Amino acid sequence: MVRHVIVGGGTAGMNAITTIRQYDKGASEIVLVASERPYARMVLPYYLKGDISEAHVYTATPARLRALDVQTYIGRRAVGLDPQAGTVTLDDGTQLAYDDLLIATGSSPVRPPVPGADAADVYSFWTLEQAQAVLHRLRPGCHVAMVGAGFIAFTILNAILARQARLTVVEIAPQVLPRMIDAQGAKLVEEWLRQRGVHLRTGANLTAIEPADGRKRLRFQEGEDVVADVVILATGIRPNLEWLEGTGLAINRGVLVDEHLRSNVPNVYAAGDIAEGRDLVRGEAAVHAIEPTAMEHGRVVGANMAGQPVAYRGSLLMNIVEVLDLEIASFGAWDDPQAEVSQALVPERFAYRKLLWRGDRLVGAMLIGPSREVWTSNDLGMLKGLVQSGIRLGAWKSYLHHHPFDVKRAFIAAGTTARLLPQTVLGSPSVPAAAVAVRRGV
Amino acid sequence: MPDAEPRTPVTGEVEIEAVAWISRFVGGDGSSRKVFREPWQPGDTVRSVLQRFSARYPELHRALWDASGNNLGEHIEVLVNDAVLGIHHTLDSPVQAGDRLSLIGQYMGG
């Protein structure tokens, strides 16, 4: 019996396991090594907000893992890999032999190199444990300082404000969401937040975090200090690559993988935040530390580990975050400096569309708009469809150039639906994960 | 026993014209018009000719008459020799051979 070892129980790992079982119905051995109980990181903000219970956060209950016939090493961390021997070493010394191995150890938050940033009562918001700690500290009226105004920071703004905390966001870049939207879009978002009582400080160079009578004082190169009850750091993440040093794996910003998500080492695959694979739009290798890529990587790698030679077209960079009912999203090469640009802004409706072109193909897009607007989620999906399908828009390019808000007409008239219907990831009908189970004794 | 019946002397015909939409009720397509020739019988009135004619077209019958089947319903206007009913003729006015009855849909505009 083939033995698959999966290191990492996040989105990539769990999707890989489910997909293997979808194909092999239990005809292999699966071993999962996970430092925490598997849970969905995307769901943490809703837990923090109080919308859902802790139980809701977990993606794989022990019962589910049993149903999938997975041997588990939960709470264990992989610390070593010996590709020649085909073994993984865990932090308690356990050695696991594999026929093939999936590296899906994800990433960790980076703390800024600032005095006081490593204090125990300065929080990250990455793991479930950290989320629980923050949750514990939030009181109505308390003052929260959020360091960083990127995607991760933004995912939890709603939760903090819903708990009636006062919020100051400080960001070293001159704009919010610097790795997701352009300056013009950021202005719109900043205005939206200011109108809703969020205090913003961009271009703020944090120099220290100091204790201040049970509170924290944030010092900056310029400008006034900020004194807050709770400090949350959301200053970026990096892939968990340390344990792979010296193993012979080709590593750039992540583990380099081919279209089957294989590394340069035989029988070793990588997926999710840690993998550097094909970018769908640009064609080159890239780390996309985003949930959709982790999911697709997991499914593709699972299929390949189960013996289905599924080639992956590549992952599409995409981010969506909603703050106080304003949707903010970007796709693909949204910041491609060589691309031709079409854009339209309706400041009074807080609506923005930006389209990036190479020839008559859409290579990237940006969208901002209130959630309640009928076309917001419509355009979201359709922009994604246009970028993903790579469809040539012909005369519709000029139409979209003049009417960047009228995505739907161009999408439909270009025949995008017909183009998309056969474009799938695995090429087989989806099966809800809950319906995948191993029937023992058959 | 048709031979036993006293033969009605047919000495002419009355023209019945179903105009435009009304032709739908008598096998037409609603455009233009459809013209029929109804044998005239002595003593014929506007009513008797129309009743005899509409008896053959149930849809027309339903649209032309009210529930009693004796008075015009609200849906169709009748012209006699191109004049609106009520000017020179009523339903009880005698009809002569060669007269023309026109059936026109009620106007629903405005």
Added chain:
Amino acid sequence: MKVLRITPDRCTGCMRCELACSYMQTGTFQPAKSVIRVSPFEAYASYAPYTCPQCAEAWCLTACPVEAITVSPVGAKVVLDDVCVGCKLCTIACPYGTIFYNAETGKAFKCNLCDGQPACAEACPTQAIEYVEAETHDWLGAFAAERAARHLTTLASA
């Protein structure tokens, strides 16, 4: 499986499908919450409804991190309200633009084929929307390409 077959030539843009759909989805007549949406073509002279194609390998379903999207007995991809947390990953995963986010409930929502009795098809006065056994298809593409050409010439140059 039975799908919503759309014959765009028959649509007159009356939007009755949107009203009926929104009622089924929300209990009120609220077209902003309809999951079938009517698009204009040809300088307003033609319209056609557009909705979820219920694609087989469903982008929304696989994207959901909490397994809140599943397949109903009639083959529709449906959102389980009590599981959905409103993270919107499905809305960016779906390349058709046919799964939506409801800011009031904080949940995703989409066409669920009304459990096999689609309100839009029943409401359509011109049978532009029918619920029939058919292969899913790009119902609107060719129609729109032809119909919208006029719009391209009249408005894009403006």
Added chain:
Amino acid sequence: MGSTVPGGYAGKILRVDLSTERIWTEELTPEVCRTYVGGAGLGAKILWEEVPPEVGWDHPDNRLIMATGPFAGLPIWGTGGLTVVTRGAMTNGATNTQANGFFGANLKHSGYDAIVIQGRASRWVYLYIYDDTVELRDATPLLGKDTWETQQALEQLLHLSGHQLSVYSSGVAGENQVRFAAIAGDYGHVASKNGCGAVMGNKRLKAVAIVRGTKGLRVADPRGLMLAAEEIADDLKYDPSTRSLYEYGTLPGVMNLLRLGALPIKNYTTNVAPPGVDLDKWTAPGLRNGFPHRGYQCNACGMHHCHTQVLPAGPHQGELVDEPEYEGWSAGWAMGCTDPVAVAWLNTQIDRACVDVNEFGWLAGWVMECQEKGYITKEQLGGLELRWGDVEAANRLLQMIIRREGFGDLLAEGVKRAAERLGGPAAECAIYTLVGNTPRGHDHRARWEELLDTCTGSSGTLDSGPPVRHTEWGLPARFSTFDPEAVARVVGVTRGRRHFEDSLGACIFTTRTYMATLCRALNAVTGWDFTKEEAMRCGRRTAALLRAFNVRCGITPDLERPSKRYGSVPVDGPAKGQDISKHWEHMLDVWYETVGYDRRTGKPLPATLRELGLEHLIPALWGSEEAAHARR
């Protein structure tokens, strides 16, 4: 959403004062809903209460009321329109005039049942409405644009397309306060009567733009509503009287009325089609299929009524136009034009210019006749030759009128004022009522019920309309149009039905079913227990309010008569020789008695007012109640 209003209502009236640029909302009470329902009823109430006699149509304090009703925005056929109620420019009296499309549905989904506009802006503005965002915005870039261009411009500016945005405006005619300017929107839907667009222009309101809002409408009994909606739809589809309307809208009217002598040809100078006209082109299927066409329906409507068409030939081949209603086609005939393609083109020019198509038809036909006979010279018209049937020349005249250029300035005052100004034989050819309005596009000399109705109406047009399912009120199914007594009684007895229909927020073509059926739908929506009798009383209440308003404005029964040409005797055709003038006084006697108004003063009688729950009007109309008793 107001928590206390019945189902179907948004619960709020949007108030806008253009002078101060203040915007506020007012709760709608359940009592007001039940008493006035909406649309014309609600408008009549506000008009009576807020526009005193000294406030003329062009006074800033005049109200421009754009009201919907409980059906608007629901899946009953044809429920997207609005009813405009104001003191209109043509009669300087009340008007209620309906347009359809999506305005009403979009307004309701933004959370409002009606908009009441007062004051006059110090700059040209347009009113922008999207849910709770209601703003007066600079309309300078929209000035000089016709109704279609205005909508296109706002679609581009706001980045909205299709039915996501409804824009109703009054075109260049409104900007220049042409007396018969209309309010039109959604590419072809027009509230055209009594110069409501002139009021809009006088207020310096270029347009009202409503984004399809996001608010939900609840109804008392959704299942009952769907069943009632289907019942109405089935009745419209299958009843012999409405089947042609269902399939062809008002297109069958042309041939029908031609055969009845009621198609107005060449300004009432004949009722016979000229020889050589291909009448097959003028049948309903001929008009529909003579053009590439597509359905272009209003909110939730299943009628095959409104259409968009493309001109298949002629100098404007390929242009997209709104398929004319009967009234548009007949305006062509009134000008002596018998080419459907030419009329279809002109009709859309009239829509875009934004004037009442009937008034323009009478005006152009009149000028054509006067020029032919030498009563109006080419020089007076600035060199324009206006021959029978020349739509290009008619369009040039139209453009002169909406810009008030040269002779157009006089014609912009409408048929009556222009005729009175010119006097002499020209005046004798003009078609109008002495109150100041003109008829629909019929030759009413062969439709006495509508002639009476047009003259006695309180809205600048006919009030009762063609009888619909009038047997519901014990009237005979058929009556002769030349029977003065029967005609006056039918017009009187049915008065109020249309006011009620026009209060529902539904199109008066899709309400052509039994009142009892409409009540079932209304009750399902609201949870009420309306009977058809209560519905009729409600409509009569609105009619009486509008009548009282007009009396207070000084419109008296001596004005309720046709001009010389309008009341003349047809010289040929199916109604040749029929002379209404001999019967006129008697018809008025019967009509006044039937509606319960005072024959001498025109006022609704105190007993009528009491019956309708309008006791509070008695002191204002009749002085003390005792005096009223003494009188009657």
